Amino acid sequence: MNSAQLTRAREFLHAAGVRVTDSRAQVVATLMSDFHPLTSQELLARCLDLGEINRVTVYRVLELLVKRQLAEKIIAPDRSDRYCLSRLGWQNHHAHFYCQHCQSMHCLPSDPLKQESQSRMVQAYGTVTSWQGMFEGVCRECEKKSEKPPFGAE
Template sequence: MEKRIERIKEALHDARYKLTPQREVTVRVLLENESSHLSAEDVFMKVKDKYPEIGLATVYRTLELLNELNVLDKVNFGDGVARYDLRKEGAKHFHHHLICTNCGSVEEIEEDLLPEVEKIIAKDFNFIVVDHRLTFHGICRNCQEKDGGTNA
């Protein structure tokens, strides 16, 4: 975790920002809950436990700054709530998600599934793809097993 915090500190420094104590505690909460897809309010509540004097606006500003610096991505899974997802180190693209429409579970796919699609888009539409997001909505394995596959 400390290495990732150091790299985030460097990204902030390169953009002429400092890793303030408020930003650091926010980053630590995001790292500790990396697979949870927390909303800003979720992040705030967890940060407040560790840093009681922090304000919601500070957490929002920190999340937006980290989003601008491509340290994290703001995602929406169709429920109207913006959630924050740390970018994987060294990843060329945002990772993909499988969202269960029954239970709301979110599973991440780390593999880049779209290199051939990107080539087609570049060739046929003369468009340079710099990033992409892919979200699949459906029924997860657990819900299929519970329902005997009737919802699939």
């Protein structure tokens, strides 16, 4: 991880009104460095490789980020917790694609206009405190490895 990534992470935290610490910046920078949600184990391993941070601190930072709605905690079908950033123009709320074969997960791009429309529609029913959208299937890499054509491609 380079100093530019840590600077971006610090700016992200500052803009969100969160007290900036080295540990928080390290966790955020690690989340920013990937375009797919990381399991708590993957995140912990990467943070431990980078410097002086312990397991408890990583989990506390994740808890804070989720509580402040700066990160999303996604519970995958394999029951693993995964995390990705969710606001301040980084990713916004977005759906995910989960591969049932290799258990990989990918962030899908979101359409801000559709989000605005959906948000207004949902507000008619009440206040949303959590949202999780996920598509499940087989990723292109696993399709390539398989001899069977993808569903509907026959």
